[in-house]
Amino acid sequence: MRILTVIKQVPDSNAAIKVKGDGSGIETAGLKQVCDPFDEFGVELAIQLREKGNDVEEIVAICVGGDKAAEALRTALAMGADRAVHINDPKFQSMNELFIAYVMAEVVKKDEKGYGFVFCGKNNIDLDSGAVGPALAEYLDLPHVGAVTGLDLTNGGKSFVARRRVEGAEEVLEGETPALLTIEKGLVEPRYPSLPNLMKAKKKPVQVVTSAELPDIDASTAGTDFIEMSPPPPRPDCKFVEGEPEEMARELVRLLREEAKVV
């Protein structure tokens, strides 16, 4: 089977994010950008399925993003993906994740061999919607399971049992490939690419796709327009409770009941 893993380049989770003065976006100068940690779970899972002896013919990483996003694809290749598809065109730069999924689906549909699994991060840590996976599944008319925390292949990889985490419970679903899964933290731990693998990754093929190959996509159909960004409103100053521990506990509980009224 062939596995497609969806990649996005995002600011590092520990980076401080600053809004540009005019609210048109975030300051990207000097901002550390990485392969989304949730997307790395998908890459890692694909590699582990191969390492466990499943018949994984090819692992392809796909990404919609600008020139710099090639680095995120390199990470996937260095981890163990075989080749990459980089959909890179200013027309496809969007904060609308339905549109991103739609563009990606149009490219995937051209690949006649098809994929047994499509893996996506449960969400991306920049826009945090989690929309790309389900929307991609919809555009490809594939079943999907979201926020997967456990996966067993059955019937020689033709079917699978997936566990997913929902609020306060766990659901177990059984499905057949082809299917799309979005991967939650905890299923696999992404490996760090070794230096030799980083070198090898530079020689792996990266296919670049531009709007020239996708003439039918009309970006104006997306339906959602970005207006502006702003920093979150500041929080009020911290009120410190003081005294002996017993007094502090009593005062804190009093404030929560009488002043904040949350208990």
Place this chain on the structure above:
Amino acid sequence: MASNILVYVEHRGAKILPATFQLIHLAQQLATSIGGDVEACIVGSNVGSLADEVAKYGVKKTYIADNPELENYRAMAQTQALAAVIDAAQPKLVLMPTTALGRDLASRIGARKRAAMMIDCTEAAYQGDDLVITTTLYCGKIFGKFKLTGSRLQVVTIRSNVFPAAAETGGSAETVAVDVALRPQDTRMKFKELAGTSSGVKDVTEGEIVVSGGRAMKSEENFKIIYELAETLDGAVGASRAACDAGYQPHTRQVGLTGKVVTPALYIACGIDGAIQHLAGMRGSKVIVAINTKQEAPIFKVANYGCVADLFVMVPLITQEFKKLLA
């Protein structure tokens, strides 16, 4: 042009998700501003009785897609069902809760209906025909404003606990049964089982009150005092990434950028210094309490109330005080 607002009623075990009533409140506000009605949509198996309950909150009409195949959530079957309801109701806007189900289904129905869609909105208002919403980006570090064009179906999920719940007004709603033509591919996935989580404590995203422990907890066993405080307050337990990576708590309890984003009424951070990625996951909480031995810890920058003290001394004392108060 349609101007009705459809509220998706999420339910489990014959109980309506409380956030649904917050959606109805928002729907009423929005419907008033554009001169439409609030309608509801219930998808499931044997769900007719839930319609009576939403009717008490001023919903005019409830669409019910009732089918044994819809008993448990399977994305394709539910998408097909919601699509059938949307075709019948022709709403302008569909409101869903920001839950695992809400995110999943909104994304899929958004793609199916070529809708203007946004996830996890904290504000929503009409400007003419367009819906202008606010959501958080970079997991709470930034607020983003978007416009959802009125020329398409609009679909949004709304963050829990941001809007008040609608008031009960009594009354009854007209119900409309919607037939769902499920295609073979919609039901190929089989739902095997619904398993509870190992602990009886609420999921971290469900707690009105969340008590979290950080690296300073030092062990899984020490989390006992966190659980005691959480249980006293009928709250949920959370943990920092450091605490989860160290194995003190499962990753399902992690609050932060690579964990869950939570917005409870009260968040109590115990022994959490407040790394950027943790603050991103909890700074939207209404009231934040921080207990930390280091006065310069960044957590105090977002906290409303601070205790510069040893959590192992403070947490049991606070639990005791609450027990007295709530007894």
